[in-house]
Amino acid sequence: MLRSHTCGELRPEHVGAEVSLCGWVDRVRDHKGVIFIDLRDRWGRTQVVAGPDSDAATLTAARAARSEWVLRVTGRVGARPEGTTNPKLATGAVEVVADRIAVLNEAETPVFQPGAAELPGEEIRLAHRWLDLRRPAMQENMLLRSRIVKIMRDHFDELGFVDVETPMLGKSTPEGARDYLVPSRLEHGSFFALPQSPQLYKQLLMMAGFDRYVQVAKCFRDEDLRADRQPEFTQLDVEMSFVEADDVMVVIEGLVQRTAREILGLDLPLPLPRLTYDECMERFGHDAPDLRFGLEIVDLTALAGECGFRVFRGAVEQGGRVRGIRVPGGAGRFSRKDLDGLTAAAVEAGAKGLVWLKCEADGSWSGPVAKNLSDIAAGIRDRLGCQPGDLALIVADSFAVTCKALHTLRRRLGIELDLIDSRALNVSWVVDFPMFARDEETGHWAAMHHPFTAPKPEDVDLLESDPAGCRAIAYDLVINGSEAGGGTIRIHDPAVQERVFHALGISAETARERFGFLLDALRSGAPPHGGIALGIDRWVMRFGGLDNIRDVIAFPKTQRASDLMTGAPATVEPKQLADLGIRVIAPPKPPTP
Ligand code: ASP
Numbered sequence: 001m002l003r004s005h006t007c008g009e010l011r012p013e014h015v016g017a018e019v020s021l022c023g024w025v026d027r028v029r030d031h032k033g034v035i036f037i038d039l040r041d042r043w044g045r046t047q048v049v050a051g052p053d054s055d056a057a058t059l060t061a062a063r064a065a066r067s068e069w070v071l072r073v074t075g076r077v078g079a080r081p082e083g084t085t086n087p088k089l090a091t092g093a094v095e096v097v098a099d100r101i102a103v104l105n106e107a108e109t110p111v112f113q114p115g116a117a118e119l120p121g122e123e124i125r126l127a128h129r130w131l132d133l134r135r136p137a138m139q140e141n142m143l144l145r146s147r148i149v150k151i152m153r154d155h156f157d158e159l160g161f162v163d164v165e166t167p168m169l170g171k172s173t174p175e176g177a178r179d180y181l182v183p184s185r186l187e188h189g190s191f192f193a194l195p196q197s198p199q200l201y202k203q204l205l206m207m208a209g210f211d212r213y214v215q216v217a218k219c220f221r222d223e224d225l226r227a228d229r230q231p232e233f234t235q236l237d238v239e240m241s242f243v244e245a246d247d248v249m250v251v252i253e254g255l256v257q258r259t260a261r262e263i264l265g266l267d268l269p270l271p272l273p274r275l276t277y278d279e280c281m282e283r284f285g286h287d288a289p290d291l292r293f294g295l296e297i298v299d300l301t302a303l304a305g306e307c308g309f310r311v312f313r314g315a316v317e318q319g320g321r322v323r324g325i326r327v328p329g330g331a332g333r334f335s336r337k338d339l340d341g342l343t344a345a346a347v348e349a350g351a352k353g354l355v356w357l358k359c360e361a362d363g364s365w366s367g368p369v370a371k372n373l374s375d376i377a378a379g380i381r382d383r384l385g386c387q388p389g390d391l392a393l394i395v396a397d398s399f400a401v402t403c404k405a406l407h408t409l410r411r412r413l414g415i416e417l418d419l420i421d422s423r424a425l426n427v428s429w430v431v432d433f434p435m436f437a438r439d440e441e442t443g444h445w446a447a448m449h450h451p452f453t454a455p456k457p458e459d460v461d462l463l464e465s466d467p468a469g470c471r472a473i474a475y476d477l478v479i480n481g482s483e484a485g486g487g488t489i490r491i492h493d494p495a496v497q498e499r500v501f502h503a504l505g506i507s508a509e510t511a512r513e514r515f516g517f518l519l520d521a522l523r524s525g526a527p528p529h530g531g532i533a534l535g536i537d538r539w540v541m542r543f544g545g546l547d548n549i550r551d552v553i554a555f556p557k558t559q560r561a562s563d564l565m566t567g568a569p570a571t572v573e574p575k576q577l578a579d580l581g582i583r584v585i586a587p588p589k590p591p592t593p
Contacts, residue, residue: 002072002104008044010077010094019096020074021046022104024134025065026115035062039073039096040115042139047080047095048073054098061101068107068114068131074100122550126564129555141552144263145540149216151262152236152534155255161214161238166201168194168218171514176446177221180231188581194220197533199450200518202239203490206529207521213239216536222561228482228538228549231561236539238487239531245473245489248530249429252477252485255534256427263543266425276432277471281399285407287433290481291426293419295410297323297402303379304396309372311353315396322396324355325406326384327413330391331358342409346395351405355394359386411481422545426480432456433474436467436503444505449474451504452518453488454496454530463499470503477534479542487532494522 003022010019023041030036034051048071050062065071075098086092112120114134119125125132132138153163172179172193179193195201197219205213217237223229240248253270260268273291280287283296304312304322312322327334334342339356346354357367357380364370365377373380384392395405414420435455436445445467447453453472455463462470477485491497497519501511511519540552550556557563577584 006043007039007041007046008090010046010091010096012079012093014077015079015094017077018074019077020072021048021096022072023070024107024114025067025069025071027067028062028065030063035059035065037062037065037071037073038115039071040134040136044090046091047086048075048098048101049078049095050098050101055100058098058101061103062098065101065103066107066109068110068134069103070105070107072102072104073098074102123558123564126550126556126558129565133554138551141540141544141546142554144544145536145552148259148263148540148543149236149536151259152255152536153214153216155258156212156214156238159212159251161212162210163215164205164210164213165215166195166198166205166217170195170201172196176450177223180220180222183580183582185579196221197235198237199452200515202237202531203452203518203529204521206239206241207524207526209241211241211527213237213531217533219533225557225559225561227559228541230537230549230553231557233553234536235533236485236536237531237533239529241527241529243489243528243530245431245475245530248487248489248532249475252532252534256477259539259543260425260427264425268425268427273428275428275430277430277434278432280430281403284410285403285405287430288476288478288481288483289407290411290414290420291428291478292421292424292480293414295325295327295413295419297325297406297410298384299323300380300383300394303376303383307373307376309369309376311355311369312373312396318398320396320398321402322394323402323406324380324384324392324394325410325413326386327391327393327417328387329389330413330417331360331389333417334391342393342412345408345412346393346405349405349408350401351395351397353395354405354409355392355396357392357394359388359390359392361388363388365392424480425542426478427484428478430476430478431474432471433476434468435459435463435470435472435500445503447500447504448472449486449488451500451506452490452497453500454491455500460496460499463503467503473530475532477532479538482538482542483535484538484542485532485534487530489528489530492522492526492528494519494526497522 004019005021007021007023021039023039026038026040026045028037034049037048038045039048050058073096075096077094078097080093080095110131111124111128114131169182169192177196181191181193184190198215198217202213215237217235218232219235220232222231253272257268257270260266277287280289285297300322301316305316307313315322343354355369357365357370360366386392393409395402433448435448437448439446449472453474456471456473459470473489475487476483491500537549537552541549546552
């Protein structure tokens with residue numbers, strides 16, 4: 001090694017030792033002819049000093065050194081003089097008095113200083129990612145990620161799981177998103193799909209007898225990106241044979257507890273709370289609710305159906321619901337403009353409007369439609385449990401719209417009213433999902449998880465008679481209001497698999513063509529099996545208290561799925577296209593600036 005110690009290692013007990021350090025120049029200061037260099041590496045920062053006592057070459061090198069130059073410094077560890085120690089720095093009690101400074105490499109003036117407090121915009125950080133990754137905060141994120149993955153690997157290894165790699169070049173697996181396709185050179189017109197998940201491979205590994213599988217798996221989904229999504233992401237992918245849902249959940253709970261303890265020093269009591277999907281939608285309007293705060297949704301439909309207010313009664317007559325949230329102390333806090341903002345948010349979520357009511361000192365309601373609601377005023381107050389000074393927010397619409405609007409308001413108020421303890425870690429399960437949801441575009445039934453999910457035994461016969469009422473053996477892991485994993489027990493009976501394909505409108509021929517290998521494998525002795533996949537990027541975000549997914553991925557893509565550093569995606573040589581038998585019909589778009 002070119003160094004004897006790292007830049008984060010030296011302490012008072014090293015005083016007097018001859019050491020050599022390597023690293024980047026974080027900062028240089030010239031203090032009346034004495035040069036102070038903060039040398040930085042992955043482990044920390046150490047102050048290096050060159051002064052009048054140093055030889056001429058050392059002093060010259062120290063004077064020349066600029067931000068981000070790479071140096072090797074040899075010298076003796078000294079105690080910093082009293083009054084110049086830095087208690088915020090682990091190495092802050094010592095410095096290295098340089099005997100020799102070798103410039104291992106110079107650096108052009110960096111686009112931004114990794115050590116500076118002020119950061120440039122994210123696009124600049126992404127375009128110069130190697131500089132951005134030099135920042136201690138980014139290095140911490142990557143180290144956290146590495147530790148979390150290590151805990152995962154250890155956990156599953158100790159439980160006898162086998163790590164098996166599955167192909168990147170495969171056939172499309174339906175997880176509900178668009179595939180990334182890779183053209184075949186040998187069979188023009190044929191395409192591989194990059195895996196949306198190793199779902200079918202891992203099921204086949206169970207049919208092959210591996211019993212317990214685990215993989216840190218790259219997955220690809222060509223979706224319109226939301227803030228917490230990336231086109232390629234990493235899952236901890238797990239599958240187990242001869243299990244029921246509880247068995248998979250217990251294994252994951254052990255991992256959650258271990259991660260919370262090792263990363264956060266938190267003792268998370270097990271078993272984790274479980275909520276059914278229906279309960280989540282009733283109480284929070286969402287299937288991944290943030291349980292760190294209250295503001296639960298209350299149903300007012302029975303009251304509203306009887307009332308004189310046309311908007312409420314009309315919604316109920318059309319089979320909809322009237323539901324509301326009580327905001328404690330909200331009457332005084334929100335101005336008319338704030339309430340207009342909340343109304344706009346509800347409307348953007350699909351609601352026709354928002355009814356707000358302020359509970360006055362005498363218990364009466366005020367608000368634009370308060371007088372229309374006089375016949376149920378007391379009822380609303382009692383149902384919501386409102387006290388003088390509280391605010392009630394009410395939406396009347398289809399169940400789905402009330403869910404969406406009230407979930408949006410709840411989440412927004414949780415942040416605005418500072419109801420969320422940012423140090424809290426809330427991990428829970430959501431179970432008993434519906435098997436199917438209507439595809440909003442086509443109107444057809446689509447699998448809520450994926451088409452290989454087993455229905456609950458008592459609901460199997462609803463597959464044909466009442467698909468909407470058919471529940472799945474599915475479990476999602478929710479951390480602080482965001483889905484951090486999801487899994488299911490799989491279908492191992494080929495007849496049930498065919499019935500599910502049928503319910504999804506997949507004809508027998510299509511099923512054979514696309515999933516023939518699965519149907520054959522199911523007929524060749526398939527054990528009962530099930531599993532889960534955990535989103536590693538999101539785990540790192542949650543355990544690191546971070547809210548930008550790009551901060552936990554070394555080389556992420558933008559929300560437009562491009563890599564600002566390499567310029568991918570990019571056009572290719574005509575020869576490459578010719579080899580693949582591909583002609584591009586749309587001219588390439590000019591690169592985004
Ligand atoms: N393949 C599923 C997913 O990627 C997870 C699973 O069911 O194991 O969401």
